Amino acid sequence: MHWKRVAELGSAGIALVAVIAACSSSKKTGGGGGKTTGASAECASFSKWQGHSGKKVSMYSSITDPEGASLRTSWKTFEKCTGITINYQADKAFEAQLKIKVDGGNAPDLAIIPQPGLLANFVAAGKLKPASATTKSEAESGWSKDWITYGTVNGTFYAAPMGANAKSFIWYSPKAFKDKGYTVPTTWDEMIALSDKIVADGGKPWCAGIESGDATGWPATDWMEELMLRMYGPDVYDQWAQHKIPFNDPKVLDVLKKVGSILKNPKYVNGGIGDVKSIATTAFQKGGLPIETGDCYLHAQASFYAANWDKGTTVGPDGDVFAFYEPPVNTQFPHPVEGGGEFVGAFSDRPEVQAVQEYLATADWANSRALVTKGSGGGWLSANKGVNPDNLGSDIDKLSFQLLTDPKTVFRFDASDTMPSSVGAGSFWKQMTQWITGQSDQTTLNNIEKSWPK
């Protein structure tokens, strides 16, 4: 090649790059800024977060639309009054993708993390920034001490809880119960007596489904957690979740046996669906639906299951379906509640990021968020004491809120979400699925124990 041509090519390339660079930099100065900050009464309560006009905060979460759209609506006024723009991005493969983003140096400013275990991983890796004192005090004034603990790692508070859900529910049909003369049980023994009665009447009392794509198995881990909390109480529950007792401890074996006495009892399951093994191939969203047709009477699932009933099914204390509090087993532990929720963690401590984190920890935001879904029948709740129950959209949301904020309640976070993800989002799910399809209690627990990080 003649040198002239090389020179031409080279300079052409440089010119092209220069043009691209000019374009991108002009874009940069053209956007942002210039936004007027709203004034007036509406914005009075946002004054403490003002002064960051034109700044952008990126947020990453697993909450996709329509809930994601509700989220974005809930902070509209905040954006208008402070001039901060929240760039919200949601992804169903959040857990794996967040790790890739953070490892690759592209961490979002804020992440909505539904697992305290994952939160702790990022703290251990030195990636997460501690929450500001204001965020901490806002969270402490709204949420119970149990909840604050899950946003705290090694004594430092990192993330305030955002939304909450209550898991300790058994779904049933108030209509069917009335027709058959069944009553809502208030102790575990009553619930087993009811199950036997349904069997005697020729029915199958329980239905379940644990298929959930990559996350297949999680509903079965909830069963173990509920029973661990009810049989051995919160202290043993914590020891188990933190691996202070081995996963194949006799107590854990005891719990799994009790779960098996329902889930692997061919007389009890799988009402309206099939045999015991069909639990593994049934989508968790469909697991409770046979209640609608009277093929099944009891289905253990969280408050959020309300969204899965077929259209036209009324959810309420006198409706087609409703839920009752999963009754206690041991009188020593009268009122345990298992639940889940999300935490807002920050990978950056820029002032505008902290402002958003603070706002999302307030009861004001929680009420704003509740009001967004109130009109569409609910489906969102918080355990923030500052939430006005009237702002919640449905009976099941109100019942869950009442359960979560009851001072008698001993709350525990879903244990699998607090375990290291290789167990809590890995071997625990997989082994419980194997267990449903025939693996023994002892083998199942031994395998999970083997997989616990040393």
Place this chain on the structure above:
Amino acid sequence: MGAGSKLFGAVVAVAVFLAVIGVLLLLIDNAPKRGRERIQAFLFLLPALIMLAIGLVVPVVRTTILSLSNDAGHFIGLGNFRWIWQTDEARKALDNTIIWVAVAPIAATVIGLGYAVAIDKARGEPFWKALVFLPTGISGVGAGVIWSLMYAQPLGNPGHQRQLGLVNQLLSLVGLGPLNFPISTPSNTFLIIVVMIWIQAGFATVILSAAIKGVPAELTEAAKIDGANAWQSFRRVTVPAIRPTLTAVFVIVAIATLKVFDIVRTMYQNQGSADVLANLMFDQYATSSPGNNGANHSAALALTIFVLVLPFMAYQIVQMKRRA
């Protein structure tokens, strides 16, 4: 701000890089040439070498180091490979991958060849070819979803069933029970392999059909005159003539099979041990937590796949050289 300044930074970096390369090439080209061709050639190749080093060599070295250490960064020798060998879950994925390689490439090649011969010179050949080639255009994820629905288990009592896949419907017509996909082992592995064959057979058909058309008509005619029947002519003339293409198709499908991820990721739901190496590799990384060496296991699995692919690549290269 964040993304904007990053983009700007990236653009500047590329501009600087191109400028340096441009000046370098200019200088080399202007330099006296006689007797220094080798140096000059090396300098001309340098930019490509640098890119290769950044994009290929560095990751390979990093992955190798990762695979030989634990997550605290200490050297632990072959510990992570021992983990693959000794953990039931990983062993199962290795065994399944071997089943995949033993079944899918041969099945896809044989079916593709059979189909290509069957439709050769038939009426509407392009149509028949398009029909079997279509699945090749579907992404693995799409194919996985389609086939998961085909295999779907019956849900609900007879009478008011909520869903029932086509395959189970057909089985029930002839009085056979449901597939129990994906929980029943080992049938789940084979049922997922079917999807891979479904995708790859079309690819094999199109390539092999073109090769068959390239066999000189004189050869087959001569065979006919010598009294060979159709099978003998196919076996002794066509197959030897298209052998290089057959090998290439087999090797390409085999390599795709070794790395299969999307179909398995979509269809296998942590159930009944139908895992394969590439899916386990992703899982180990995605669910790694401090202290469990997940990323290191993942790196070891990546190298294992690489080592398994090597013989196929070597075979292909030898074949290419023989032809040249």
